[in-house]
Amino acid sequence: MRIHLTGSSGRKQNIGYQSIIFTLLCTAMNVAAAYTANRTGLPLYFDTCGTILAASVGGFFPGVVTATATNVICLLFNENALFFAALNSGIALFAAWFTAKYGLKKPERAAVFALLSALICGLVSGFIQWGLFRQPQNRLMDEMSTALSNAMGTGKFLSFLFVNILLNVIDKGIAVALAVVIAAVMPEPLINRIRDKAWRQRPLSEEERKVLRKWSRETGFSSALRSCISLMGILLVSVLIVGTFGIVFYYDSQKEEKTSNARKAVSFAASVVDGNLIDEYISSGRAVPGYTQTEDMLRRIRDNSPGVKYLYVIKVKKDGCHVAFDLETEDTPACEPGDVIEFEKAFEPYIPTLLEGGIIGPVESDDVSGWVVTVYHPIKDSRNMTTGYACADVSIDYLAVSLRSFVFRILLIFAGFFILILSFQIRMSGMFTLYPIGSMALCVDEFSQAGDNQNRLDEIVKRIKKLDIRTGDEVEKLYREICSMASDQAEQVRSLKYYAETTAKMQDGLIMTMANMVENRDSDTGAHIQKTAAYVRIIAEGLKKKGYYSKKMTSKFISDVVRSAPLHDVGKINIPDEVLNKPGKLDDAEFEIMKTHTTAGKRILENAIDTTQAGNYLKEARNMAAYHHERWDGKGYPEGLGGEVIPLSARIMAVADVFDALTSPRVYKPAFPLEKALEIINDGAGKQFDPKVVEVFMDNLAEVKVILKKYNEQ
Numbered sequence: 182m183r184i185h186l187t188g189s190s191g192r193k194q195n196i197g198y199q200s201i202i203f204t205l206l207c208t209a210m211n212v213a214a215a216y217t218a219n220r221t222g223l224p225l226y227f228d229t230c231g232t233i234l235a236a237s238v239g240g241f242f243p244g245v246v247t248a249t250a251t252n253v254i255c256l257l258f259n260e261n262a263l264f265f266a267a268l269n270s271g272i273a274l275f276a277a278w279f280t281a282k283y284g285l286k287k288p289e290r291a292a293v294f295a296l297l298s299a300l301i302c303g304l305v306s307g308f309i310q311w312g313l314f315r316q317p318q319n320r321l322m323d324e325m326s327t328a329l330s331n332a333m334g335t336g337k338f339l340s341f342l343f344v345n346i347l348l349n350v351i352d353k354g355i356a357v358a359l360a361v362v363i364a365a366v367m368p369e370p371l372i373n374r375i376r377d378k379a380w381r382q383r384p385l386s387e388e389e390r391k392v393l394r395k396w397s398r399e400t401g402f403s404s405a406l407r408s409c410i411s412l413m414g415i416l417l418v419s420v421l422i423v424g425t426f427g428i429v430f431y432y433d434s435q436k437e438e439k440t441s442n443a444r445k446a447v448s449f450a451a452s453v454v455d456g457n458l459i460d461e462y463i464s465s466g467r468a469v470p471g472y473t474q475t476e477d478m479l480r481r482i483r484d485n486s487p488g489v490k491y492l493y494v495i496k497v498k499k500d501g502c503h504v505a506f507d508l509e510t511e512d513t514p515a516c517e518p519g520d521v522i523e524f525e526k527a528f529e530p531y532i533p534t535l536l537e538g539g540i541i542g543p544v545e546s547d548d549v550s551g552w553v554v555t556v557y558h559p560i561k562d563s564r565n566m567t568t569g570y571a572c573a574d575v576s577i578d579y580l581a582v583s584l585r586s587f588v589f590r591i592l593l594i595f596a597g598f599f600i601l602i603l604s605f606q607i608r609m610s611g612m613f614t615l616y617p618i619g620s621m622a623l624c625v626d627e628f629s630q631a632g633d634n635q636n637r638l639d640e641i642v643k644r645i646k647k648l649d650i651r652t653g654d655e656v657e658k659l660y661r662e663i664c665s666m667a668s669d670q671a672e673q674v675r676s677l678k679y680y681a682e683t684t685a686k687m688q689d690g691l692i693m694t695m696a697n698m699v700e701n702r703d704s705d706t707g708a709h710i711q712k713t714a715a716y717v718r719i720i721a722e723g724l725k726k727k728g729y730y731s732k733k734m735t736s737k738f739i740s741d742v743v744r745s746a747p748l749h750d751v752g753k754i755n756i757p758d759e760v761l762n763k764p765g766k767l768d769d770a771e772f773e774i775m776k777t778h779t780t781a782g783k784r785i786l787e788n789a790i791d792t793t794q795a796g797n798y799l800k801e802a803r804n805m806a807a808y809h810h811e812r813w814d815g816k817g818y819p820e821g822l823g824g825e826v827i828p829l830s831a832r833i834m835a836v837a838d839v840f841d842a843l844t845s846p847r848v849y850k851p852a853f854p855l856e857k858a859l860e861i862i863n864d865g866a867g868k869q870f871d872p873k874v875v876e877v878f879m880d881n882l883a884e885v886k887v888i889l890k891k892y893n894e895q
Contacts, residue, residue, distance in 0.1 A: 199371065200378035204243045204250075207231030211251035219258055224322040224348050226306075228255065229272055229298075230356035236276035237285055238364055239375045244273030245604040249597055264313060264590060266597025268305050272298055274600070281387060285361050295350070295357040302353065303346030310345075312589055317341055322348065379612045381657075382620065382650040393619040408614070412606045420595055424588075432584055436577070439488030440543050440554055443573035446486035447558035450494065450571035453478045454506070456562035459496055459569040462505040466518030480508050483573075490553070491574035494560065495522070497535040505569055528555075538567025545577070552577040617650045621663055624648070628667055638671040708892045709841055710747040715888040716837035716878075717746045723877035724833075730873075733829055738801070742830045745802030749809050749834050752782025779819045782806030804828035809835050812869045825871075832871040836862060836878050839869070844889060855889070 214227035228251055236244025248269035255262035275298065285291045310318055317323040322344060330340035364372070376384070385393070454475055461469045467476075483492035493516070494506040502522040509515035516522065524532060527546030534541055535557070544555045553574040559567040624645045631637035645667050650660040721742055725734040753761060756778050760771050767775055786803035808822060808831035815823025843858035853861070859879070866875035878885065 200239055200243060200375045203239060203375050204235055204247055207235040207243070207247045208250045208254070210234070211247065212254050215251070215255050216258055222319070222321060224319045224325070225352045227352065227356070228252075229269060229353065230359045232269055232273050233276045233356055234360040234363055236273040237280040237360060238367070238372055241274050241277035242379070242604050242608040244277055245270045245601055248273045249601045252597065261313065261318065263597065264309060264593040265306060267593060267600055268302060268309065270597055270600040270604075272302065275301070285357070285364070291357050291361050295353045298357070299349035299353040300346060303349040304342065306349070307342045307345040309593065311338055311341065313586070317345070379608060381612050381652045382617050382648050385616060385620070390616070393616060393623065408610050409603065409606055413603065416599060416602065424591065428584065428588060431587060435583070436554065436575075439575040440556060442486045442488050443543075443554070443556040443575050444558070446482050446489050446492060446573045447556050447571040449482050450479055450492060450573070451558045451560045453482075454494055454560050454569070454571060456560045456568045459494075459505055459560065462494070463496060463503050463519050476506055476508070479506055483508055486573070488575050489573045490576040493572050494569055495572060496569040497532070499536065535570070613652050613654070613656065617648075617652055617656050617660065620648050621645070621650070621660055625663065625667075628670070633674055635671070635675055638674055642667045642671050709750070709845070712841045712888060712892050713749065713834065713837045714743060714746040716840060716885065717833055718743045719881050719884045719888075720833045720836060720874055720877055723881050724873065727877060729877070730829055741801045742805070742833065745799065746805065746834060746837075748782070748786065748802040749805040749838065750778065750782065751785055751806055752778035752780065754785075755781040776810070776818050779807050779810055801830045804830045805834040807831070809838055811835070813871055814868050817869075832874050836870050836874050839865070840878070855886070
């Protein structure tokens with residue numbers, strides 16, 4: 182298969198500033214529009230117009246850079262902007278793909294792209310907002326979602342998704358319209374320079390890139406794909422390792438911080454609770470003087486201790502924990518003084534220590550109060566005896582929710598930069614590796630298939646030089662070597678072809694000289710070698726056209742047979758003149774001598790083959806000289822061969838030789854009329870001659886008659 186790389190060349194490489202300025206302008210467009218929407222409170226985003234423009238004009242990488250830069254800058258006025266970087270980068274990739282495949286110039290295609298983008302953004306951004314905030318970011322959007330939910334009786338989330346998609350239709354419709362208009366008024370040369378900025382060779386058209394990608398897939402596993410997969414693997418493993426340790430450290434540090442707060446809280450609480458009155462607090466509750474003041478103090482301690490969800494005072498007895506103080510929370514009512522709480526299973530190992538008034542460390546449990554870490558601090562009376570415990574619970578459920586939110590946010594941020602890094606890698610591997618190496622490989626493949634076709638070789642050499650690869654690394658060095666090698670190889674083929682043509686002309690000259698020497702000894706052959714060679718060509722080409730003996734009838738075979746046809750009677754050089762030029766019919770003895778010209782010709786040409794190692798060229802000459810008097814029915818000479826055992830070149834020569842003998846005058850006979858000669862040839866099909874050879878000869882009588890007329894008029 183031949184694959185062509187065509188197109189104009191010569192574009193300058195150092196044109197990167199246009200693309201950089203273009204990307205900066207697209208980013209500024211996004212930021213300005215997003216800032217306006219944010220400050221006015223519009224339920225729209227207006228942060229993708231520049232992204233779509235950059236991607237549709239410059240390709241996926243400028244689009245991804247614009248999207249990521251936009252969200253980073255928008256952090257100045259929107260603290261949540263970076264969470265949507267991956268989504269905007271995805272829109273850039275979608276815009277680049279859609280533009281390359283379908284284009285945005287036609288209104289209906291731009292509308293389809295806007296609707297698809299709105300659907301994607303509406304769904305994805307909706308899930309992101311709900312996952313991060315459990316509600317819409319925008320107040321107006323929240324109000325519209327609530328109103329729709331109340332009117333339709335649907336859930337708040339589904340109503341929000343519907344509203345978000347509708348608003349995105351407006352947002353993306355405006356963004357696509359602006360991008361299309363701006364792209365339409367941009368000068369075509371400027372667009373080309375922006376698109377071609379990263380090329381390190383002659384920029385390839387989209388069609389040429391498709392050819393290269395197809396060729397790359399045929400290799401099984403391209404180097405660009407391998408490098409991208411390697412980078413993805415490295416990034417994912419790095420994030421997995423760093424993320425795992427980060428999450429573990431974050432969880433442990435948060436847990437330790439909250440537990441430390443709980444220790445301080447219970448220590449402070451133990452200092453404000455009168456240990457001498459624990460039993461009275463349990464039995465009489467708020468009737469005890471100072472109870473309410475102590476309860477208020479405990480509440481202030483809890484509220485000023487981050488992470489502490491529950492704060493209470495108990496006395497441990499064998500039947501359970503007797504409540505002295507307990508503070509209500511938003512979702513849990515307080516226990517009343519004197520209530521008895523059964524021991525949770527996690528505390529069973531510590532009950533003996535608590536009954537003795539000892540100190541225990543933090544206890545992690547997942548029971549009545551949920552997943553919590555409980556810290557105990559003993560409360561002492563005036564005799565320094567433990568009369569109760571100040572207890573604080575740190576909610577691990579809260580930490581888990583916080584951790585999930587943390588991981589979700591980190592993954593969103595990572596996804597945005599992951600797309601940016603991967604896009605950069607794809608861009609660099611394509612411009613520095615895939616396209617240069619692929620372009621060279623395709624040209625080299627064509628060069629190898631061109632064989633000795635000098636025009637094709639010269640054309641491919643020019644195309645290789647027009648690639649103009651300038652990567653500044655080993656790839657460029659390889660390109661220079663390939664250019665030099667291809668040029669040298671083309672020149673060598675040119676020289677070899679010249680020498681081959683010269684040699685062939687010399688061989689043809691020698692053949693004609695030998696054939697003329699033989700013919701000059703024969704007094705009445707009359708241009709026999711020229712006519713038989715012409716008939717042989719007509720028959721050979723006819724066999725090829727009809728598909729007969731297709732495995733044998735190659736261009737090389739036909740050339741060898743036609744060129745060596747003049748040597749079919751070379752053996753006559755050994756025949757005495759009195760036999761060769763006898764003006765009458767030969768007797769039996771003389772005929773036996775005449776028949777030896779076949780074996781003599783075979784011997785002469787075999788000696789020539791051994792001397793010159795000429796291969797098939799003289800082998801076919803030998804076959805014709807030796808066997809052109811064999812018959813299809815096996816009654817010929819010198820060996821009595823029959824059918825397809827007779828070499829094909831000899832079967833062709835047999836018809837040509839006999840026809841010329843019939844239509845030419847001899848010292849012992851006049852020339853037969855053409856009709857009689859053709860009748861004899863036709864009657865000999867399947868007897869003296871190969872039927873297929875006769876069929877082809879008869880099918881091409883018009884050409885045969887031209888040859889006959891040409892030489893008979895001389």
